[in-house]
Amino acid sequence: MSNLNLDSAKKRSFDAIVVGTGISGGWAAKELTEKGLKTLVLERGRDIQHIVDYPTANKMPWEFEHLGTVPNEIAAEYQKSRTNIHYIFSEATTHFLVKDSEQEYIQDKPFGWIRGYQVGGRSLLWARQTQRWSEFDFEGPARDGYAVDWPIRYQDIAPWYSHVEKFAGISGNRDGLTSLPDGEFLPPHELSCVEKHFSQQVAQKFSNRHVIIGRCANLTQVNEIHRQQGRGKCANRTLCERGCPLGGYFSTNSSTLPWAAKTGKMTLRPHSLVHSIIYDEKKQKAVGVRVIDTQTREILEYYAKIIFLNAGAMNSNLVLLNSTSTRFPNGLGNDSGVLGKYIGFHNYRGRIAAQYDGFLDSTTEGNRPNGAYVPRFRNVYKQETDFLRGYAAQVGSSRDIMRDGLGVELKDNLHKKLGPWTISAGMVGEVIPRETNFVRLDSALKDKYGLPQMRFSVDFSDNELKMLQDFYDTFEEMLDAAGFKNIQKIDTQRVPGHANHEMGGVRMGKDPKTSMLNAYNQLHACKNVFVTDGACMTSTSTQNPSLTYMALTARAVDWAVRERKKGNL
Secondary structure (H helix, E strand, O other), rough: HHHHHHHHHOOOOOEEEEEOOOOOHHHHHHHHHHHOEEEEEOOOOOOOOOOOOOOOOOHHHOOOOOOOOOOHHHHHHHHHOOOOOOOOOOOOOOOOOOOHHHEEEOOOOOOOOOOEEEEOOOHOOOOOOOOOOHHHHHHHHHHOOOOOOOOOOOOHHHHHHHHHHHOOEEEEEOOOOOOOOOOEEEEEOOOOOOHHHHHHHHHHHHOOOOOEEEOOOOOOOOHHEEEHHHHOOOOOOOOOOOOOOOEEEOOHHHHHHHHHHHOEEEEEOOEEEEEEEEEOOOOOOEEEEEEOOOOOOOOOEEEEEEEEEEEOOOHHHHHHOOOOOOOOOOOOOOOOOOOOOEEEEOOOEEEEEEEEEEOOOOOOOOHHHOEEOOOOOOOOOOOOOOOOOOOEEEEEEEEEOOOOOHHHHHHHHHHHOOOEEEEEEEEEEEEOOOOOOEEEEEEEEEOOOOEEOOOEEEOOOOHHHHHHHHHHHHHHHHHOOOOEEEEEEEEEEOOOOOOOOOOOEOEEOOOOOOOOOOOOOOOOOEEEEEEEEEEHHOOOOOOHHHHHHHHHHHHHHHHHHHHOOOOOO
């Protein structure tokens, strides 16, 4: 029997284990297998095969029973994460979203935890906006003394931004802005005529503000590296969140996991919920992970010398908090006591809209899977407001069909009449990570798999509310100066979490007494465990975070493999 157990353990032993298959998990799998490591990739949800498992990708609007709207009785099953204004939540995408009953959690304060449990995770659903951080972003905490200093700077990660941009395919323009570094870009999308007007007027009247085309992970040009992935050019369908059968946008399913599979070094196991990381007290390192098979409820153990935790920011916190031992009674690696604390997110509450009377001889043709972007301009070079950090904005414009009249008149108007140009800007505000924003495990309540339920105590502060008001004031000023009329300020009331950009809890830092991870995303107190998803973030900046997760992951894998060759892991 002992020999049988030994054989079983060998079959369940790998060079590396990756927990999670979202944006960062896919990159960990790609980089580890490319470097020759036999790698087990674990996903708690079902398998999703590229193209095959995108059931709504080619559906026309009239083919949906409720024309895209989710009926109330079904929407109620997603109540905690649902928001009526969120692009993700529709009849076309609910199959990629998690119902509340799949993983119960407790909101001490309102928190919208939007999850996608399937191979690919939320990489199938993301908005694909990809901006590099600048030196100002990494220096932010050190400069204003709020939170802890990042252990890296822009020059440390810049080569890895280039590495992932070339593979993923990022469209954008080289704008030459120190606050938003340029990258390895495919041809950019085009600003509409009214966005160009706004950009020109802002440039003339506000020297430190810029309106540029957004940077996004859609293939406007297919290079050889993308052909090797089997991906095609973006067709501008703007149905990205359904899954793209062309591979026109970057996702784990169309890109990194198939690439890892081609190496012959990857074993993918869906339906595998990671309960905890196994710590060996004698070896003083992690030796594997404990898994619950979500179909059979069987508990299994898998072993490896290197573990990458990429379960999604909040679930990575959950796994570490649940990984207790004599050495780590409060969670794996939690000597500092900061595990689960300093949760960050982005503030999407602010929106402003306006009309423009000109350009009535022009309209848009077709679709564009991107919009304009206003990089952060507040508190970049110096502290200039009564709030810390700043905000960016995502901008879009359109002309809507006039729906005046009835019968024949209405029909004629639908064919012939367009309304004025409208433009809108949505705030992406940096939220300062605070110790009072935290998650913890409930001592009594369990979810359906027997894991402790997460308790969320996360909220806005006065800093975010001051920032929100400044967003309204500055964008009203900019729109008015550019000749826009009927300016409307809108509070979307989106609660923390509804930006899909939850971060922190396992933050990077220089000092093990105040952080969890070092400059290479290793746990200070358990060197063979790496965390490279949103949980690792020390601060949030204003940029969409996925590109930074990708770059941090590739960089950490490179370090881990080099350390393994030296015998340090």
